[in-house]
Amino acid sequence: MKRITSLLVLMLFLILVPFQTIDAHPGRTDANGGHTCRTNCEKWGLQYGQYHYHNGGGGSSTSTRTTSSPAKTSAPKAQQKAAPVIQKKVIVAVDSANVFSAPSADSSVAATLWYGFEIKDSGKHSDFASIDQGFVSKSLLVTFTPITPKTVKIQAEKGYFFSTASSESTGRGFAAKDSLVQVVGGSGDWYYGSTKDSNGKVLVGFVSKTVAY
Numbered sequence: 581m582k583r584i585t586s587l588l589v590l591m592l593f594l595i596l597v598p599f600q601t602i603d604a605h606p607g608r609t610d611a612n613g614g615h616t617c618r619t620n621c622e623k624w625g626l627q628y629g630q631y632h633y634h635n636g637g638g639g640s641s642t643s644t645r646t647t648s649s650p651a652k653t654s655a656p657k658a659q660q661k662a663a664p665v666i667q668k669k670v671i672v673a674v675d676s677a678n679v680f681s682a683p684s685a686d687s688s689v690a691a692t693l694w695y696g697f698e699i700k701d702s703g704k705h706s707d708f709a710s711i712d713q714g715f716v717s718k719s720l721l722v723t724f725t726p727i728t729p730k731t732v733k734i735q736a737e738k739g740y741f742f743s744t745a746s747s748e749s750t751g752r753g754f755a756a757k758d759s760l761v762q763v764v765g766g767s768g769d770w771y772y773g774s775t776k777d778s779n780g781k782v783l784v785g786f787v788s789k790t791v792a793y
Contacts, residue, residue: 666725669765670699670709673722673743674750683708683715690714695743695752696784724765724772724786732771732792734759739792741785745770752785753777761792 609615617626672693679691683705691713699721701709708715722744734755743750745767755761755775763773770786777783 668723668725670701670721670723671695672697672699672716672720674720677716677720679711679714679716680708681714683710685717687715724767726765727763729762729764732761732763732773734761734775734787734792736791739775739787741775741783741787743785745772745786747788749786753781753783755783755787761787763792 677693680687738754740754741752761775763771765772774784
């Protein structure tokens with residue numbers, strides 16, 4: 581009888597005491613008999629943050645590991661386009677300019693150009709502009725910067741026009757007050773454009789922006 585009683589006690593002890601596996605890893609289990617792996621997870625064949633059960637508790641393990649969304653990469657900045665280089669225009673600044681056959685005033689005259697004629701210089705010589713017709717002395721030329729064509733009005737009683745952007749240069753005539761001037765370029769405080777003088781003739785040259793606006 582005593583032997584049977586001891587055997588019953590031993591069986592109850594084995595039933596009531598939870599069986600601990602030798603391969604258990606650190607960490608307390610919750611009421612469901614599982615927990616989330618936080619330490620040496622790869623050693624136990626688990627992922628960090630993976631929820632799993634011990635001692636056969638619960639169902640299949642689920643992972644509570646959250647994956648962070650990939651960091652947003654800023655779009656590459658569009659390369660700023662370089663501002664276009666505005667090419668200045670070169671024109672004849674006198675009523676009559678000789679075109680020589682060679683870059684020398686002693687050479688023969690090949691042609692004659694008028695005021696406002698646009699020069700396309702190849703840049704081969706320092707004192708002469710090289711063009712298709714021959715060579716023109718650069719001392720007879722003037723430059724201006726092209727602008728979007730627009731119309732201004734003479735605001736003074738007379739609007740004087742000059743051959744260059746200077747009142748010290750040769751005068752080309754004047755237009756009466758309220759005359760409209762079609763301007764296509766500028767140089768500092770001067771416009772380059774055309775209008776009609778008091779006789780109705782076309783007048784081309786530089787007019788001060790303080791007079792025409």
